[in-house]
Structure formats: C-alpha cells, structure tokens
Amino acid sequence: FFANVELVPGDPILGLTEAYNADSRPTKVNLGVGIYYDESGRIPLLRAVKQIEQQLANEAKPRGYLPIDGLPAYTQATRELVFGKDSPLLAAGRVTTAQTVGGSGALRVGADVLKKLLPHATVALSNPSWENHRAVFSAAGFEVVDYTYFDPTTHGVNFDGLLADLGKLEAGTVVLLHACCHNPTGADLTVSQWKQVAQLLKDRQLFPFIDMAYQGFDKGIEQDGAAVRIIAEAGIDSFIVANSYSKSFSLYGERVGALSMVAPTAADAKAVQSQVKRVIRTIYSSPSTHGAALVAGVLTNPELRAMWEQELTEMRERIHALRQGLVEKLAAAGAPQFGFINEQAGMFSYSGLSREQVERLRDEFGIYAVGTGRICVAALNQNNLEYVAKAVATVAKG
Numbered sequence: 001f002f003a004n005v006e007l008v009p010g011d012p013i014l015g016l017t018e019a020y021n022a023d024s025r026p027t028k029v030n031l032g033v034g035i036y037y038d039e040s041g042r043i044p045l046l047r048a049v050k051q052i053e054q055q056l057a058n059e060a061k062p063r064g065y066l067p068i069d070g071l072p073a074y075t076q077a078t079r080e081l082v083f084g085k086d087s088p089l090l091a092a093g094r095v096t097t098a099q100t101v102g103g104s105g106a107l108r109v110g111a112d113v114l115k116k117l118l119p120h121a122t123v124a125l126s127n128p129s130w131e132n133h134r135a136v137f138s139a140a141g142f143e144v145v146d147y148t149y150f151d152p153t154t155h156g157v158n159f160d161g162l163l164a165d166l167g168k169l170e171a172g173t174v175v176l177l178h179a180c181c182h183n184p185t186g187a188d189l190t191v192s193q194w195k196q197v198a199q200l201l202k203d204r205q206l207f208p209f210i211d212m213a214y215q216g217f218d219k220g221i222e223q224d225g226a227a228v229r230i231i232a233e234a235g236i237d238s239f240i241v242a243n244s245y246s247k248s249f250s251l252y253g254e255r256v257g258a259l260s261m262v263a264p265t266a267a268d269a270k271a272v273q274s275q276v277k278r279v280i281r282t283i284y285s286s287p288s289t290h291g292a293a294l295v296a297g298v299l300t301n302p303e304l305r306a307m308w309e310q311e312l313t314e315m316r317e318r319i320h321a322l323r324q325g326l327v328e329k330l331a332a333a334g335a336p337q338f339g340f341i342n343e344q345a346g347m348f349s350y351s352g353l354s355r356e357q358v359e360r361l362r363d364e365f366g367i368y369a370v371g372t373g374r375i376c377v378a379a380l381n382q383n384n385l386e387y388v389a390k391a392v393a394t395v396a397k398g
C-alpha cells in the first residue's frame, strides 16, 4: 500500500532549523524560526513558570483526563486575558473557550467548526500571511483568497489597498486577522485603523477570525489585545479568537493555546461550545494537562502573575532594543536604508532582502533567514548583532 507514495515538501521554516543544525560554522545564526532567544542564545524558562512547575511537582497530583475543552481554570483565565476581565461579552456569557494544542490547534479546530457552521464561506488571508494559515484552512476544506496587506515600498501596511480588498469580499467571508506582531511582516494596524476595519467588517457582514500568537510582545498585554476589544465594541456579534502562549510563556513544546468563539447570546455560545467539543472529540479527545496547569497556575496566582508580566515586559523591551541596535549597526555598516525595522512590531521583520540575498547570507555567512526575507529579530543578541548587521549590509550592497 505504501509503494510509490508521493514525497511532499516539508515546512520551509522548520526545515531551516534542520539546515542550521547541520551547519558546522561556529558563527552561524538562525534568524529563521519564530522563537524568542535570550541574551545567551537560549530559549528562556521563565522564572514564574519554573516556580509553578516546582510547586506542581511537589503536589504530585494524579493525571486523569481533562474535560474535552480543557482545564476550566485555564480557559477562564484565557478568556479574561484575551477579552479583558471587564469585557461585557464575558459578563453576558457570550464567549466560549476551549484549551487547544497550541495556537495551531486553535486554528485547526476553529477552521473545522467553521466548516460545519459556514460551509460555503471563503477564507481571506493577508498577503503575505503565516504560511500555515493557508495550509490549515485549505486542509479544513476552505477556498482561500488573499487581501492586500503589506506595502514593500514603505515596509508597512498598505491600508488603502487593505480597505479596498476587504470591501470587495462577499458577505459571510471569513477574514483572518493578526491581532498584533504580524507574522511574517512585523507591520501592524494602528488603533484608528483597527476601528475602520472593524466598521467595514460589520457593514459588509464579514466574519473576523483573529489570530493572536504574540499578545504582550509589542506594547503590552492590553494594548496588543486592542483588536479583539475594538471588534467586540463595533458590535460584531459572532467572531473567533485563536490565541497561543507558546511565545508569551516561552512554552513552545507544551502546546498551549486556546480557541474562543463569540456568539450573539449565552444560549448560542453553549451550542457553539457543543460544536467545538464534537470537533475536538473526533481529533484528539481531550488536551494534555501539564502546560495548561502551568499557564493557569501563573495567571491565577497574583504573585506569579506579576512575575510573568515583568518577564514578558523584559522580553518585549529587549526585542525593541535589538531592533534599534540592528538599525544602528546596519547604518554604521553602510546600510542606512533599514530604519523601518524600528517601526515594525514583534519578533519578525520583513527585511526586504531578496531570495538571492537570503541565499548569500546563508552560504557566505551561515545566517539563516526565510526565503521571503523574513528575519526573526528575537534571535539576535549582543554577540551576533554586529556580525549579522555587517553581513546584511554586505549582501544588501549587492
């Protein structure tokens, strides 16, 4: 049966890490995958996470199955973080949240539920978007289209193009929106632009599907969640938020995410939750315990929560400093045209480097970036910053 099976291409981003690992040059740098590394080049284990983990180890609790939709303390704390504790949607019981296998799991479960509820919808993604968005929504059976997003000349958002394209979509189209720290470009909407987008979505009866994988990585927990609140305040009665703690808790491998679905009434939310549970039951039955216990333990303990918020603040401030350092070192190396990196948000920057320039970075310098020119700023540190800046300046000169 398995003779002549088609070999399909691997994930281009995760494949870069394999190539990086196989590279023997000591000066190599991996700017490919979206992971936050600390100043020593390691993935941090946050102090708050370490504390709760030790506490839980001491308690040595049994590991029964979680409910299909996950740990209640986790889903409740997530709802409050994502929508804001004082959100009228929460008070009205209109938000139903399920723990999922990472943000990726939230996207896929959300897509499968939507396929059942809006079977004929098309899904619109920003151009460009995270490559997995297209893969996940296509795999769930949706036709996927693009809307204009990035302007390569300004390295920011082409807002007129975005409004024009969203305005042309058919009513009922699912519009995937990055809440903040847009992957791959680093170009985000301002609050006033979000308000215009929310109004347009409402007027044209488009369905918002918000992906929030980087809450707290640009301006702060509340500011980075502005898109969710603005869409709620616009009076759009049904929408989805997929969120991930992979980055904000530095818990990549624990696969901690959640799917929140907003419905017009509390009764509708109950029915929606039954649909979510049916989908989860038929994929993996119920989620795993450990990561969710860590996140819930930190979010619900005032002391640990304050510690986590402080650590999150340190991570985002360090990213800002790295952006600034990179821009300065690039200018010093004769490439002053990269000032826009300071205007972009989150882990990523669409650097504007061509595929050929990215290849030269890899071949000549052992610096790995995505072929589209996306670099992960959060992989820089004081040891590699100057090396990277000089290499980028060299290939940018041509």
Ligand code: PLP
Pocket: 034, 101, 102, 103, 104, 105, 130, 178, 183, 211, 213, 244, 245, 246, 255, 256, 257
């Ligand atoms: N959405 C975006 C935009 C991402 O960049 C990521 C990155 O990992 C995810 C979703 C998936 O999150 P997770 O790693 O928790 O599955």
Ligand code: TYF
Pocket: 011, 013, 014, 032, 033, 034, 035, 130, 132, 183
């Ligand atoms: O875009 C990134 O680099 C992160 C990590 O299939 C990632 O979101 C990349 C590819 C993938 C899963 C996660």
